[in-house]
Amino acid sequence: MSSRRVFLLGGANTQFLGKGNPDYIWKNHPDFGKRENPGIEELLRAAVNETFSKLGADPEAVERGYVGNFVGELFCQQGHLGAALAGSHPALVNKPMTRTEGACASGGLALACAVDAIKAGCDVVLAAGVEVQTNESARVGADYLARASHYRRQRSIDDFTFPALFGRRTKVYREAFGVSEEEIGHVAVKAYANANKNPLAHMRARRMDLDTASGASEKNPTFLQNAEFASYIKMSDCSQVSDGASAAIIVSADGLRRLGKSEADAIEILAIGHSTASLYDDGDLSQLWTTRDAAGKCYAAAGIGARDVQVAEVHDCFTVTELLMYEALGFCEPGQGGKLAASGATRIDGRIPVNTGGGLIGFGHPVGATGVKQAVEIWRQMKGKCGDYQVTSLPSVGLTANMGGDDRTVLVTAYRNAG
Amino acid sequence: MSSRRVFLLGGANTQFLGKGNPDYIWKNHPDFGKRENPGIEELLRAAVNETFSKLGADPEAVERGYVGNFVGELFCQQGHLGAALAGSHPALVNKPMTRTEGACASGGLALACAVDAIKAGCDVVLAAGVEVQTNESARVGADYLARASHYRRQRSIDDFTFPALFGRRTKVYREAFGVSEEEIGHVAVKAYANANKNPLAHMRARRMDLDTASGASEKNPTFLQNAEFASYIKMSDCSQVSDGASAAIIVSADGLRRLGKSEADAIEILAIGHSTASLYDDGDLSQLWTTRDAAGKCYAAAGIGARDVQVAEVHDCFTVTELLMYEALGFCEPGQGGKLAASGATRIDGRIPVNTGGGLIGFGHPVGATGVKQAVEIWRQMKGKCGDYQVTSLPSVGLTANMGGDDRTVLVTAYRNAG
Numbered sequence: 001m002s003s004r005r006v007f008l009l010g011g012a013n014t015q016f017l018g019k020g021n022p023d024y025i026w027k028n029h030p031d032f033g034k035r036e037n038p039g040i041e042e043l044l045r046a047a048v049n050e051t052f053s054k055l056g057a058d059p060e061a062v063e064r065g066y067v068g069n070f071v072g073e074l075f076c077q078q079g080h081l082g083a084a085l086a087g088s089h090p091a092l093v094n095k096p097m098t099r100t101e102g103a104c105a106s107g108g109l110a111l112a113c114a115v116d117a118i119k120a121g122c123d124v125v126l127a128a129g130v131e132v133q134t135n136e137s138a139r140v141g142a143d144y145l146a147r148a149s150h151y152r153r154q155r156s157i158d159d160f161t162f163p164a165l166f167g168r169r170t171k172v173y174r175e176a177f178g179v180s181e182e183e184i185g186h187v188a189v190k191a192y193a194n195a196n197k198n199p200l201a202h203m204r205a206r207r208m209d210l211d212t213a214s215g216a217s218e219k220n221p222t223f224l225q226n227a228e229f230a231s232y233i234k235m236s237d238c239s240q241v242s243d244g245a246s247a248a249i250i251v252s253a254d255g256l257r258r259l260g261k262s263e264a265d266a267i268e269i270l271a272i273g274h275s276t277a278s279l280y281d282d283g284d285l286s287q288l289w290t291t292r293d294a295a296g297k298c299y300a301a302a303g304i305g306a307r308d309v310q311v312a313e314v315h316d317c318f319t320v321t322e323l324l325m326y327e328a329l330g331f332c333e334p335g336q337g338g339k340l341a342a343s344g345a346t347r348i349d350g351r352i353p354v355n356t357g358g359g360l361i362g363f364g365h366p367v368g369a370t371g372v373k374q375a376v377e378i379w380r381q382m383k384g385k386c387g388d389y390q391v392t393s394l395p396s397v398g399l400t401a402n403m404g405g406d407d408r409t410v411l412v413t414a415y416r417n418a419g
Numbered sequence: 420m421s422s423r424r425v426f427l428l429g430g431a432n433t434q435f436l437g438k439g440n441p442d443y444i445w446k447n448h449p450d451f452g453k454r455e456n457p458g459i460e461e462l463l464r465a466a467v468n469e470t471f472s473k474l475g476a477d478p479e480a481v482e483r484g485y486v487g488n489f490v491g492e493l494f495c496q497q498g499h500l501g502a503a504l505a506g507s508h509p510a511l512v513n514k515p516m517t518r519t520e521g522a523c524a525s526g527g528l529a530l531a532c533a534v535d536a537i538k539a540g541c542d543v544v545l546a547a548g549v550e551v552q553t554n555e556s557a558r559v560g561a562d563y564l565a566r567a568s569h570y571r572r573q574r575s576i577d578d579f580t581f582p583a584l585f586g587r588r589t590k591v592y593r594e595a596f597g598v599s600e601e602e603i604g605h606v607a608v609k610a611y612a613n614a615n616k617n618p619l620a621h622m623r624a625r626r627m628d629l630d631t632a633s634g635a636s637e638k639n640p641t642f643l644q645n646a647e648f649a650s651y652i653k654m655s656d657c658s659q660v661s662d663g664a665s666a667a668i669i670v671s672a673d674g675l676r677r678l679g680k681s682e683a684d685a686i687e688i689l690a691i692g693h694s695t696a697s698l699y700d701d702g703d704l705s706q707l708w709t710t711r712d713a714a715g716k717c718y719a720a721a722g723i724g725a726r727d728v729q730v731a732e733v734h735d736c737f738t739v740t741e742l743l744m745y746e747a748l749g750f751c752e753p754g755q756g757g758k759l760a761a762s763g764a765t766r767i768d769g770r771i772p773v774n775t776g777g778g779l780i781g782f783g784h785p786v787g788a789t790g791v792k793q794a795v796e797i798w799r800q801m802k803g804k805c806g807d808y809q810v811t812s813l814p815s816v817g818l819t820a821n822m823g824g825d826d827r828t829v830l831v832t833a834y835r836n837a838g
Contacts, residue, residue, distance in 0.1 A: 070498060083696060
C-alpha cells in the first residue's frame, strides 16, 4: 500500500438520544407535542458543522466525503445520503460524496474509504456517520435492523433477531468456557458507569449495579420469545436504540499543513484491518473469528501487538460481544474475557481502558455513526478532551474495533498519538 | 493524486430481467408457478463468478471488493451486501468488502472506490453492482425509489416521484430550448433498436417506432397524476424496472501481470470526475449542472475533450436525460441534444455511438448495477465483444456517465483502449 501517512485531525459527536435520556422527547417529557427530536438531516449537519468549528478547519479544503448509514431508507425514507452530506455545508457542494453501508460497521467503512482516499492522493477528507431509529416501535425497528443478518435465513430466530443471535452466542460462549452471568454483568455496569460521566451519552442518567446486571428481574427483564436463548439476553445486555451523528476529518501530512495544523494536533492512523465474512455461513460461535482476522491484519500492518494498546473502543452491541472482542483483539485468551472485565482492567482507571465514554451500551448506538464515533472517542482520549471520563495519562496507542452484523464486517484500526 | 495507472480488465453482466422480457417469469410465462426469477444473492453470485471465469482471473488475487446497491433493504429485506459479496466465492471470504450507495449511481461509486483502492496501493479489486426491484408493484416500487430524491420535500410530486421529477425537467427543457416531442422520441427508438440486438437486454424483444415514441397513445400512455407534468412522460420515455447484476475487475499494472494479462487485454481508466450536489436544492432544471461539473473534472484530469470520445454510455433514466447528458458532456451545445439524436449521430453507426446495448431504457436499469454495467459495456465495445451491436472500428477513447437522483450524484469516467 501507499506509504503516505494518514492522520485523524479530530471530530465531533452529537448528543446520542433515545428512550432513557432526559432530553429525548417522549411521552412524559415537558416538551412532548411542542417540539420533535432532531431528524437525520439535522443530526448530520450538526456533526459536520461542529467538526469544522471545533477543529477550526476550513470546509473549503475538504476534497471528498463519506457518510456511513445503515437503514436511512427504512426509518427515514431517505437514501442517497451522500447528497445530504453535500448539502450539510455550502462549501461541500459538488465535491465527491459517497454513502457506505456495512450494517453496524457502516461508519467504519466511511473511515476506511477516507483513509484510502488519502493514500490515493487526497489531502483532506470528511468522514461522517448518522442514524435515526427511535421513530419506530422496538419491534418494527428490530425487523429493519434484521437486514444486517442473512434475513431470509435468520430473521425467524425471533422478533428481535439480533438480540436472539447474540443470545445464541452468549449460550455457546458461556457453555464453551464456563463464564458466569455475573462476569458478563460487569460489562453493563462499566458501560453505564462510564456513560454517567459523559454528557453526550444516551444513558448518562441511568444507573446500573452489578446485582441488577447479573440476573433477570422485574426492572431488568428478558424479552426474547425464543425459548432456547431468552434467558441469555436481558435488557441490560443490549446496546441502545439511539439517534445520533458523528464526523471526523482525515488528512495527509500536507493536509495538516494546509489546515494550519501540526502532527501534535492529530493522531496518526497506523493501519486498518478489514475483514468480511460470508453472509451465508455462521461457523463456530464461541469466538469472533472475523474480528480476530481483522485484528491480526491491523497489528501486522501497524507493527504493534495487543500489549501496546493503551485505550480501546470495541463493538459492545451486547455485553457478551465486549468479552468476545477482548479475546479476539488479544487483550486476553479465549474464554478469559469475563475474568478480565471482573478484574477492573478495562475500567477507565484500569490497565487497558475500554469504551470509556460508555460504548454502544452506555453512550448509545446510532448504527451508522458508531464506527466514526469510536474513532472520535479515541482521538478525544489521546488529546485529553474527555473531561470526567478522561484517562489519567494520555495514551500513545489506541484501537477501535467496529463490527457489522454478527461478526461479518469488521474493521480494526490502530492509532498513534502524534503529539 | 497518485500516479499509479488503473485498468479495467473487464467484467460481465447478467441477463437484465423484468416485465416485457420473454424470460421473465410472470403471469403468462409457461414456467409461472414452477420457478422463480433469480434473487439478489443469485444475481450477484452469477455476475461475480462469470467475471472470474470469462476473464480467466484467479479470485484468490482479489484484495478488495465493492458492491453498489440502492435499496436492497426495501425490495429484498437485505442490507449488508458486502457480506453477500464475500459469500459469492469461497476465495473472497475475509477480504475487505464495502457496499456503496448513491441511488442510481451506486454502481459508479463502487467503481470509484475500486479505483481509489488501486491508487492507494492495491493491485486487484472487484467492483460489482446489483438490484432486484421487480418483486413489488410499480406503485410500491416507485415509493421505494423515491428515497433517491429528497423524500420529505419531493415525494408528494406524484405517486411516481422520479417520472414526475423528470416530467418537470422535460417541460422546463422543452420550453427553454423549443425541443419537440419527436426529437426526444428518437432516444427511445434508438434505445429499443439497440436492445433488440443485445441478448442480455431487458427489452430485447420489444419494438419501438418513432410514431409511437413521439406521442401518447393507447399503447404508449402517459401515467402521472400530476396534471402539470403528466403529458411530458409516456411509458416509452422511461427506463426499465429491471433485476440484474454486473461485476468488473479493476487492476494496477502489477495486477495485470499478476493475473497473467497485458495492457492489450484491458482498458485504462484515465480519470473519474465525481460531483455531488446538495439534496436540498434543485436549481435551474434546463441543464444537468452537476453532470457538467463532473464532466469538466473528468476531461481535465484525463487530458481529453468531448471531441475525443468515440463511444459513450450515458444515464438515460428518461429520454430527456439522454439529451441533457449529450449537452452536459459537451457532445453538443445546450438545447441541441434533440437535433443530435434526430441526426443519427449517436446510433451504433453514428459519429459518437451512445448506449449501444440499449441504455437504461432498452438494456434495462437494475439501479445498483447500472454504473458497473456501463463500464463493462465500454470495455466490451473497445475490445470488439458486442456481437450484433458492435461498432465497426474499435474505439480508442470511451466515456461513461452514471447519475444518482435528479442530477445529484454524478460520476463521469474516461477510458482509453490500452490494446
